[in-house]
Amino acid sequence: MENNEEKREKKEDAQNSIEKNNTEKKENTLEYAKNSQENEEKREERIIVKEDTRNNTKESRDPIEDSMEKFLDKDPKIGVWSYPAFLVLQYLYNTKPGFRMSKVAKEALELGLKQIYPELFKIAEKVSEEKKNR
Numbered sequence: 303m304e305n306n307e308e309k310r311e312k313k314e315d316a317q318n319s320i321e322k323n324n325t326e327k328k329e330n331t332l333e334y335a336k337n338s339q340e341n342e343e344k345r346e347e348r349i350i351v352k353e354d355t356r357n358n359t360k361e362s363r364d365p366i367e368d369s370m371e372k373f374l375d376k377d378p379k380i381g382v383w384s385y386p387a388f389l390v391l392q393y394l395y396n397t398k399p400g401f402r403m404s405k406v407a408k409e410a411l412e413l414g415l416k417q418i419y420p421e422l423f424k425i426a427e428k429v430s431e432e433k434k435n436r
Contacts, residue, residue: 366422370429382411 387407394401416423 364425366425367429370426374429374433382407 387410391403391407394406395403412423
């Protein structure tokens with residue numbers, strides 16, 4: 303049987319572990335925010351000014367936008383291999399009347415990408431919106 307000293311030590315170890323974990327989470331969050339800001343600043347530095355000699359106008363273009371525009375003529379379908387996602391979607395499809403698997407998969411993918419790559423997702427939304435307006 304454990305004595306009170308051993309119980310106290312285990313409790314302290316658990317508390318220290320929790321505090322260390324929380325500190326690491328805060329540091330990771332701060333680092334992510336810092337990296338996001340640095341990435342945005344680098345992106346702004348990469349914007350290229352193109353001159354249109356015919357109209358004597360200058361247009362700022364981002365190389366990321368230029369790269370994304372190359373894919374606009376392609377079919378936007380993608381395939382994903384994930385048993386957990388597949389199982390959840392199949393379950394909902396078979397148990398919830400009117401469930402639209404593609405719609406939910408699209409929304410989940412976009413939400414995840416928006417959270418993981420917020421700057422790139424904003425650019426992609428801008429590029430695809432410009433295509434709609436042409």
